[in-house]
Amino acid sequence: MKCPHCVYSNPEEVTFCLNCGHEFSENAHQEQNSLFYEFAHYVDMVPRYERSVEPKFRNIFSRVFRRHSDLEAERLFIVGTALTTPKIEEVKETWPKPWLFARVFLIALIAYVGLYLGVILFRNINFIPGLIVVGAFAVPFTTLIFFWEMNAPQNIAIYKIVYVVFIGGILSMLVALVFYDILRNNINPITIGIVEELAKVITVIYFVRNLKYRYVLNGLLLGAAVGAGFAAFETAGYALRALLSGSFHSLFFTILVRSIFAPGGHVAWAALTGAAICRIQGNKKFELNLMLKPKFARIFVLVVFMHALWDAPLQGIFPVGQLILMAASWILVFRMIHIGLKEIADKKWELAYFQ
Known part of the structure; x- marks a missing residue:
């Protein structure tokens, strides 16, 4: 089955193109042999660079x-x-x-x-380590798979993402601990926001210093990783503390x-700053003075502000305040995805124009 949109050759049994996701019609086999179809396919390819990248939320999760x-x-994972x-x-x-993210969550x-x-049911404590690990990683990793599927350039392998999750998560926590040790007694919601977000940015x-990962969507994905x-390891630590208090109820709670709040916290915030870094870096090698550019500074300050509000001990803010902050974070995330897709459209137009 040759896809009419991207000309990718698919196995016979699939109903969607494994490359672009186009749904095949029932008479697709007959259409493939039609000269009229080939002409229509050629005409359809001409205005591809002018297609709208405006979001249609009713279709994103269709x-x-x-x-x-x-x-x-399998096609997604390779x-x-x-070569791919x-x-x-x-x-x-x-x-x-x-x-795919929904299947991973299930x-x-x-x-x-x-x-x-x-x-x-069985009071078997051997299940507790697995319970903590799976419970801590389930939602952050599911959210990460969503970002991985949204990475339109498809230039980052899944093994690289797993590597960044573990090494990047541990490294960012260690960097944060170094900053906390320097601050010592000056710990408050604002400094917490600055320390943890700066640690994730560093x-x-x-990871993005390699010019291979220069697209905004790449930064969004690596930041989310x-x-x-960071979120999974932190949750596992808090879950262990709850267990050591002697309460299974506290562990599960x-x-x-x-x-519940993982998608709108560390994952979304790090994704935003990661995208902002790639946006200012472009095709150049990273330099520290790039962080002073408004396109990055605005996002970083906004993320720190949301993090500080999240941790602020305000009466009655939980959980409504966190839900509002989650919504705000994802509005920015979808806005950054739009910017990333627009970047790809512009690059394709440049290549088509100058060739």
Whole structure:
């Protein structure tokens, strides 16, 4: 099956193109042999650089509840290598329609329920470490898969993302501890926001200094990976503290609450600053003076402000305040995705114009 939109050759049994996601019609086989179809395909390719990248939220999650084959999932997991990274001319600048993240969440949820039953019904403490680890990573990693599916250039392999989650998460926490040790008694919501967000920014800079990852969407993904690692390790630590207090209820409550708010916290904030870094860096090597540019400084200050409000001990702010901050964070995230897709459209137009 040759896709009419991207000319990718698919196996016979798939219903969607494994490259661009185009849905095949029932008479697609007959259409492929039609000269008229080939002409229509050529005409359709001409205005691709002028397609709108405006978000249509009713369509973004339209494939979550559709049936997908194992081949479609396998096709997603092999992108990002030297052999499977598409050229910029082949990248679609329209909004991706992610669906794999929902399957990842379902798998993590089933695993967590199994571990939960092992602890509650059978009182087997051997299930507790797995419960903490799966509970801490489930939502941050699910959110990260969403960002990975939204990375339209498809130039970062999944093994690289897993590497950044673990190494970036640990590195950012260690950097934050160094800053905390320097501040010592000057700890408050504002300094917490500055320390933790700056630690994640430094870690993201370490990973995006390679000019291979120069797109805004790359920074968004790598930032989310660092934030997911930071959030998961932090949740695991708080869950262990709750368990050591002698209460299983506190353990489950800690995991539940932090999982609910995980998408709008460290993951989204680090994604925003990561995207801002790649936006100011472009095709140049990173220099510290780039962080003074308004395009980065505005995002960083805003993220620190949201982090400080999140941790502020204000009466009656929980959980309404956190929900509002989550919504604000994701409005900015979708805005940054729009900027990233517009960047790809502009680069494709430049290549088409100057060739």
